[in-house]
Amino acid sequence: MTLALTAGLLIGGAVYLFLQREMFRVILGFILLSHGVNLILFAAGGASRRTEPLGGDLDPDVVADPLPQAFVLTAIVIAFSITVVMLVLAVAGRRGDDTHDNVPDHLDDYPDPDVGPAAGRDDAGLVADAGDAGLAADAGHSTVGDSADAGHSTVGDSADAGNSRLGNSANAGNAADAGDVAATITRGARQ
Amino acid sequence: MTGVVLALFVAVPLLSGGALIAIPHRARLHQVALLTLLALHTVGAVALVLATRDGTVLAHGIGAWTFGIAIPFVADLFSALMLTVTGLLSLVCAWFATLTPVGRTRYLAPAVLILVAGVNGALLTGDIFNLFVFIEVMLLPSYALFVLAAPRRGGLRQVAGARLYITVNLLTSTLFLAGVGLVYGVTGTVVLAELAGLAAADPTVAIAATVSLFALSIKAAVVPVHGWLARAYPSTSPAINALFSGLHTKVAIYAIYRIYAVMFDGDERYLWVGVVAFTLTMIIGVLGAVGESRGRTVLAFHMVSQIGYILMGVALFGPLGLTAGIFYLLHHMIVKASLFLSVGAVEVTHGTDRLGKVTGVARRDPVLAVAFFIAALSLAGLPPFSGFVAKYSLILASIDTRQIAAAVAMVVVSLITLLSMLKIWSGMFWGRPEPAPDGEPAPDGAAARVQPVPAGVGATADAGGTAGAHGAAAADPAGQDETSDRQAPAPAGGPSTAAAGADTGPDAGAVVGRRVGLRLTMPALALAAITTTLGLGGEVLLSLAEVAAGNLIDTSAYIEAVRQG
Numbered sequence: 001m002t003l004a005l006t007a008g009l010l011i012g013g014a015v016y017l018f019l020q021r022e023m024f025r026v027i028l029g030f031i032l033l034s035h036g037v038n039l040i041l042f043a044a045g046g047a048s049r050r051t052e053p054l055g056g057d058l059d060p061d062v063v064a065d066p067l068p069q070a071f072v073l074t075a076i077v078i079a080f081s082i083t084v085v086m087l088v089l090a091v092a093g094r095r096g097d098d099t100h101d102n103v104p105d106h107l108d109d110y111p112d113p114d115v116g117p118a119a120g121r122d123d124a125g126l127v128a129d130a131g132d133a134g135l136a137a138d139a140g141h142s143t144v145g146d147s148a149d150a151g152h153s154t155v156g157d158s159a160d161a162g163n164s165r166l167g168n169s170a171n172a173g174n175a176a177d178a179g180d181v182a183a184t185i186t187r188g189a190r191q
Numbered sequence: 192m193t194g195v196v197l198a199l200f201v202a203v204p205l206l207s208g209g210a211l212i213a214i215p216h217r218a219r220l221h222q223v224a225l226l227t228l229l230a231l232h233t234v235g236a237v238a239l240v241l242a243t244r245d246g247t248v249l250a251h252g253i254g255a256w257t258f259g260i261a262i263p264f265v266a267d268l269f270s271a272l273m274l275t276v277t278g279l280l281s282l283v284c285a286w287f288a289t290l291t292p293v294g295r296t297r298y299l300a301p302a303v304l305i306l307v308a309g310v311n312g313a314l315l316t317g318d319i320f321n322l323f324v325f326i327e328v329m330l331l332p333s334y335a336l337f338v339l340a341a342p343r344r345g346g347l348r349q350v351a352g353a354r355l356y357i358t359v360n361l362l363t364s365t366l367f368l369a370g371v372g373l374v375y376g377v378t379g380t381v382v383l384a385e386l387a388g389l390a391a392a393d394p395t396v397a398i399a400a401t402v403s404l405f406a407l408s409i410k411a412a413v414v415p416v417h418g419w420l421a422r423a424y425p426s427t428s429p430a431i432n433a434l435f436s437g438l439h440t441k442v443a444i445y446a447i448y449r450i451y452a453v454m455f456d457g458d459e460r461y462l463w464v465g466v467v468a469f470t471l472t473m474i475i476g477v478l479g480a481v482g483e484s485r486g487r488t489v490l491a492f493h494m495v496s497q498i499g500y501i502l503m504g505v506a507l508f509g510p511l512g513l514t515a516g517i518f519y520l521l522h523h524m525i526v527k528a529s530l531f532l533s534v535g536a537v538e539v540t541h542g543t544d545r546l547g548k549v550t551g552v553a554r555r556d557p558v559l560a561v562a563f564f565i566a567a568l569s570l571a572g573l574p575p576f577s578g579f580v581a582k583y584s585l586i587l588a589s590i591d592t593r594q595i596a597a598a599v600a601m602v603v604v605s606l607i608t609l610l611s612m613l614k615i616w617s618g619m620f621w622g623r624p625e626p627a628p629d630g631e632p633a634p635d636g637a638a639a640r641v642q643p644v645p646a647g648v649g650a651t652a653d654a655g656g657t658a659g660a661h662g663a664a665a666a667d668p669a670g671q672d673e674t675s676d677r678q679a680p681a682p683a684g685g686p687s688t689a690a691a692g693a694d695t696g697p698d699a700g701a702v703v704g705r706r707v708g709l710r711l712t713m714p715a716l717a718l719a720a721i722t723t724t725l726g727l728g729g730e731v732l733l734s735l736a737e738v739a740a741g742n743l744i745d746t747s748a749y750i751e752a753v754r755q756g
Contacts, residue, residue, distance in 0.1 A: 034365055
């Protein structure tokens with residue numbers, strides 16, 4: 001009974017943490033969840049009707065079942081290693097946190113960062129379009145300062161090129177600027 | 192062939208993957224080792240198919256422990272066929288990866304080998320806790336592969352997609368583990384052969400097993416728990432995307448087939464749940480594909496739709512249904528990877544897979560277009576490709592079991608599949624080539640290295656025109672690409688290329704743009720050739736699938752083999 005209640009409590013806490021938006025809390029949730037499931041595995045060994053395997057003459061029917069313990073050991077190792085990987089990802093992409101209530105759809109499809117800052121590229125128009133500049137700039141996958149710079153440097157050159165698409169990114173640069181301020185304000189308000 | 196060799200399918204890639212991490216990195220050595228080992232794996236798997244083609248089941252208790260204590264490795268024809276296609280796919284995808292910048296990274300070869308070891312283990316194991324372990328062995332290198340970027344780029348590739356991917360998979364694995372715990376709690380064993388038929392006999396076992404099956408359905412991306420797939424997959428690199436599409440969800444599908452056949456004994460009472468869920472999967476997946484605007488996202492949604500078809504085989508439990516399902520599974524792994532590879536080749540070369548950004552690929556690369564076209568028609572189920580055989584036999588099976596609604600859905604979904612394939616075709620392959628690559632460097636700086644010709648072409652065309660100075664400017668960023676692996680937006684290079692493009696494009700009227708080239712095309716073409724062969728000579732694979740289905744319906748040979756281990 002104690003095992004069942006504890007497992008339920010841990011998993012309840014895990015679900016609560018999963019519903020938070022930050023990656024770090026989700027990871028904490030996973031730690032709780034794996035503990036809860038490990039307790040389920042223990043309970044599966046019939047912990048309530050078995051005793052500790054101490055002493056000389058042991059009856060396999062009444063001492064603790066070693067197999068679930070081996071399961072739990074394996075599961076702990078696996079959960080530990082994945083937690084480490086997730087922590088790395090949490091640190092590597094702090095700005096990727098989906099901390100806004102409504103992220104526009106077009107920002108959902110992860111433009112390839114290998115191709116360059118989003119604002120300098122084909123999302124430029126989209127960023128400028130997005131009514132809530134603060135939102136777009138903050139969720140825009142890259143340092144706001146960077147994308148503003150990229151926008152501006154392109155603007156200077158685009159005069160020669162006379163390319164209308166590059167002209168668009170001039171707007172993007174401005175939008176990113178405005179976004180910077182707005183984002184700072186939003187963050188301040190949140191904290 | 193004795194069962195002992197089964198352990199080699201796991202041991203060899205696992206140990207050599209570990210050894211490759213320890214050996215100092217030499218790109219060529221790693222690539223050769225990777226391709227050789229995967230080719231060996233394919234050959235071994237074909238030998239296994241030959242050994243099991245009459246319905247024999249090979250089994251081996253690892254460590255020579257007795258039945259009930261040992262972890263059994265079992266291979267029947269179904270697992271042997273899966274192993275063969277796994278080997279083939281990982282070989283082709285690794286080949287493609289070595290042609291892209293990801294192929295030069297230090298950890299590609301070890302990670303792919305460990306991934307393959309995990310897949311093989313999951314296909315061979317006859318113990319559901321061990322299945323969980325091997326799925327994790329498969330997933331851990333996948334997390335690394337997911338964020339693998341080209342070397343010297345600094346940082347990781349895609350964090351947002353990877354987070355989603357890891358979160359979903361970890362949640363699912365934990366759920367699966369809880370299911371395994373519950374099964375152990377009510378039966379006292381986790382060996383499939385000992386669990387045979389128990390879920391059909393005892394509702395409590397059925398409930399415990401359903402928790403595991405539900406977790407596997409999330410991994411397989413069955414509607415309504417499919418949302419992660421189409422969001423996560425397109426954010427990794429094309430080569431890795433193709434590899435994952437062929438292996439990950441398919442392992443989950445294989446496990447669903449196996450667990451339902453052995454533990455539930457094909458219990459007819461629960462089949463209607465499958466028919467409803469998988470019909471919805473087909474329909475919702477394909478509708479999602481119609482609404483997307485990136486090549487790989489469209490393909491990822493198609494995966495969801497096709498997974499509905501494949502699992503329909505198990506929901507129509509019977510000789511016809513299982514035969515069709517197994518054939519469909521094998522066909523799908525090949526065709527889907529081919530599609531991802533051909534769209535991936537375009538993306539690696541041109542820097543984007545957004546439909547309408549790169550057009551007219553068919554003019555520049557007719558061979559690639561043919562490869563894509565064959566695979567697309569095969570996916571939609573047109574003769575003479577393998578998709579036709581797969582869909583036709585599945586529809587026959589569903590009419591045979593009086594699931595008329597499902598049969599109608601299959602036909603309608605095929606038409607919509609064709610429609611959305613045409614969307615990729617017209618948005619990427621058809622039409623005139625886009626005017627010029629306006630300063631958008633390829634991802635991973637691939638184009639410059641794989642296909643150095645176009646930069647030269649651009650320069651010469653330009654020099655032949657009015658402004659020779661632009662030619663030098665155009666050559667400049669290309670040079671940077673080759674040497675410094677392209678720092679993201681080359682500050683001066685971008686606009687100057689755009690200017691050069693603007694000059695040459697309209698004036699010279701020449702097709703300025705990168706070509707994908709034959710080397711990057713070959714992997715996709717090879718898989719397209721296989722689907723054509725399977726379509727024309729479908730009889731061979733269909734008869735093999737029939738034997739495999741026979742093994743799933745009558746599990747006594749499976750159980751007996753494990754007992755004698």
